[in-house]
Amino acid sequence: MPEIExxxxAADRSGLDRAAALLAAGGLVAIPTETVYGLAVDATDDAAVARLYQAKGRPSFNPLIxxxxxLDEARALVEMPPDAERLAEAFWPGALTLVLPLRPxxxxxxxxxxxxxxLAVRVPAHPLAQGLLRRTGPLAAPSANPSGQVSPTSAAHVLDGLSGRIAAVVDGGPCAVGVESTIVGFLPDPVLLRAGGLPVEALEACLGAPLPIGGEAGQPISPGQLASHYAPKGAVRLNATAAEPGETMLGFGDVAGDLTLSASGDLVEAAASLFARLHEMNDMGADRIAVAPIPETGLGRAINDRLRRAAAPR
Structure with a gap:
């Protein structure tokens, strides 16, 4: 596609007004959310959505959020069973996406x-995303990066990957959560389709029942289910307690590294820094990356999900 400027x-009223005007004209605009930066287009505009897939190099069989x-805007788009209403009322706005039957x-x-x-639908908590959505209506917005690469948590990350392919980025600073939303589908009972920025334990407490894992086989039924995803340029080795010759170490807790997700072993800090550290690994020219073990609890489930996909064969 031809390059554009x-x-x-800016993260102010004039910046949001300009972003809304670009979106209304069919443009692609990267916006901050509390999870990662999303690449937004008018969700009702076929041509704009097609340009989004082209700009990202995203396979067209991979659905968008x-x-x-x-909540009222979500109800206009999807049918919400009682468990979905319960989760939405508890966790929206926030890092939760629900996959629900689309209204005709x-x-x-x-x-x-x-x-x-x-349809996968979410109500983001970020004030800039909220301000823009009140101007535009529904926006389709996958992560604002070339498909399969590391997700962006700053405007600089967006520009590194998509400058010249998109109309604009709204610079809202770094994302607070740092990993994508948790996705729950209804088949018809609730299942976990992707671990993310909202811990599964909180969802299970709200539902009063365990949340089984579903939807990993065959064609994706929600975003974030491709086996290879979120990948840095270098090959990734997981659960490493020390670097081998030629590896760059990404540490956590007591396992030190060239870079660390959290020296104190704080999973919230690790989630917020994960994609930024992987971008730094790219900047360092790391060909082989060793990653320290991460506990499989709370936000650790989301971190490990992203790392496993980053390490998958490409």
Whole structure:
């Protein structure tokens, strides 16, 4: 696709007004959320959604998340069973995506759902995302990076990967959560489709029951299910307690490294820094990356999910 000049918009009213105007004209605009930066387009505009897939190099069978301003806006797009209402009321706005039956008159482009009869929908908590959604209506917004590469948690990360391919990025500073949203689908009972920025334990406490894992086989039924994803340029080796010759070490807790996710072993800090550290590994030219063990609890489940996909064969 031909290169265009990518604007860097301020985190203020004029920046949001400009972003809304670009989106209304079919443009692609990267926006901050509390999880990662998303690449937003009008979710009802077929041509804009097609350009999004092209800009990211994303396979068209991989569905997108639609962001809306609130629960009422979500209800207009999808059918919400009682358990979905319970989760939405407890955790929206926030780092939770729900995959639900799409209403026939939703107006959402079929490219967004990859031809499925369900829609992934989220209400982001970031004030800039909220301000933009109140101006625009539903926005389809996968992570603002070339498909399969490390997700962006700053405007600089977005520009490193997509400058010249998108209209603008709204610079809202670093993302607080740092990993993508947790995704729960209803088949028809709730299942975990992707671990993310909302710990599974909190969802299970709200539902009063364990949340089984589902949807990993065959065609993706939600975003974030491709086996190889979130990958840095270098090969990744997991659960390493020390670097081998030629490796760059990414530490955690007592396992020191060239860089660390959290020297104190804090999973919240580790999640917030994960993608930034992987971007730094790219900048260092790391060909082989060893990653310290991460506990499989709380946000550790989301961190390990991203690391396993980063380490998968490409």
């Amino acid at each position: 990518t604007e860097r918009l 639609v962001h809306v301003a609130g 008159a939703s107006g959402i482009s079929p490219l967004v759902t990859a031809g499925l009869e369900t």
